Amino acid sequence: MRTVRQLEFSQVPDYNTLRELFHNALNENNLVNDGDFDWVKVLQEHRSNRSK
Known part of the structure; x- marks a missing residue:
């Protein structure tokens, strides 16, 4: 969550890394x-x- 919260509004998240975190x-x-x-x-x- 820290990574996502640090993003600026116009920044695109690194979705592959986030998916990997959830997978792990x-x-x-x-x-x-x-x-x-x-x-x-x-x-x-x-x-x-x-x-009902």
Whole structure:
């Protein structure tokens, strides 16, 4: 986060490095990137509960 916060508005982040950081963090914590985001699951559950 420090790296991103230090960027100026017009600067482009080094996306490859950021992806690598996230990939390494997943590996270090024995997690797998399933492509699903937690907030999508929460939204789907919320919508499902509203329709009942």
